Amino acid sequence: MHIPRFTSALLLARAVAAAPTAGTTCDSSLAELNDLVKQAISTQEGILNDRTAAANQTGQTCTRDNLTVRRPWGSLSKPERKAYTDAVLCLQSLPAKTPASVAPGAKSRYDDFVATHIIQTQTIHYTGTFLAWHRWFVYNFEQALKNECGYTGSQPYWNWALYANDPASSPIFDGSAYSMSGNGAPIADKGPITLLLGDFAPIELPAGTGGGCVTSGPFKDMQVNLGPVSLPLNNGTVVTGTGLEHNPRCLKRDISAGVNAAYANATSVVNLIRQHDNIGDFQMVMQGVPGSGSIGVHGGGHYTIGGDPADDVFTSPGEPVFYLHHGMIDLVWWTWQSLDYSNRRDAVSGTGTFLNSPPSPDTTLDDIVDLGYAGGGQITMRELMSIQDGPFCYTYSL
Template identity: 50%
Template structure:
């Protein structure tokens, strides 16, 4: 987080290499969610981040994933969020707020009740972390960014409201059903990302809203909370497990269109469409991102435990 940003010219709020990844996510959210690119793009994204940790920061380990079910009953007091030295930082200080609004969901699923946080994180490794970018889609009352695209300087504390109500949809039964009940990638991804009009949050939103706060609860700026990377490693792991059930078909299976929820209307995505990371990495074909074992010209070479 101390290395200077590559994106400062286009994003004055970006102060570090960590912020570069937030900038790219902000800029590419409308293309890489609710579209063909959601799963392969995020695979590329988290792989590139892990590689940067190793090559630029001297990190010797691997990108951990957050096994949602293990801590779903009481996430705030779990080793992940208990504020200990080995955690990902604690919950936020208790601040009264309305809860987490879920646009498009019917009552009572349109609001996740507030938990015991909502304020600044005051314990653990990230207690003094500064969030620089956003907000764009906040779930708390946050000072607005000076730029409409969220890329201006807006320094503030890291806030969380670790929420077991959201974690309730990330238990093992949901993940098991997601993997076993959906035989094509359209339904696998649709159920994973959430069916909000039916009041189904999905494990993707469920994980984000378990952390909630700012920026974790912001659809665009969520990579600004370091827990994002553990959550999306688990998203990638679940996709990988789903692919393993029928590798011959599922390594070449894509669906949906090239725009989020097909707005504006666009053509169906294909394996030959390009997917990239802006200033971070070159565009590659989607087919290069489909396998963790040999994808990206052999640069992808990993499995999950």
């Protein structure tokens, strides 16, 4: 199913401004979010049960018996968490496949993913491919961890709603050996983060309690090689060139409970899933409607992490938590799809360029997604619309 281009940004901005999408997480909203995910799991189980029973006749390769389960970080055992971070560190130690002529700053296999995201940023955000492209991107990162670094687990995700009021103390960011590393060193008097998007009014976000180099956990010695390209004001990192040059520096974080509580809390996620019946509105609100003052749950996750490279839309995969964040983005999309699966499974909307600038054709299910040197080869949008079809065979658990 193809839905025409995005709803008018101005009209949708008014609707978003009137809707109670921001606020603090409450128990009832978290319970409702859990119920929505359980509904999605039930829908998928029904499809796979039918498929498993008729596997010999249908020829389907994804059945209940070979389904991979993605789990939230906090539900992983300590050895499972360490296995994941070890695999990410392994990917950072392997040589890049991206030629120096394409991205001279790409020094590791991990950097291949960052370089691809930098190169394609203008065609994978506020476009018709946003959700499917990132689904394929995270999946191929997961496959690289498995096939190139011996990882035997699945891609974990970050449920923003669980820790919305204090993300720094969560098992993701607590700085232990079994976390994704802690906050950056504190920098005083940073002031708010100011986001600019074209001619729309700037958005100011509350700064976090860090800002400097990460000093604890598995990624405390990590080197960021690429970017930045477009950091928000007040970040403090010097922007150099296209972002593809070699610019070695430490991983910085500025974890902000204020951003998490305002934009990526349980109420925000439930409202996103419940209040938008078409894919155009759903993915626009998820990313933040320009002019509405909201950065959506997508921006909420990125700017909760903060720092460099998380604050840079181009270079954000340089932050290891990117893949947990986009695992949650994928879970939310999958949950939304499952509420009306027959109508939403193949729903696409948008064009091929950022907010259709410059103007470009409408996205279709026949459009090709290509991650370049990150891997995966060429694939159609049609093949990326379901996590139990095409190359995929995975689900999510709470």
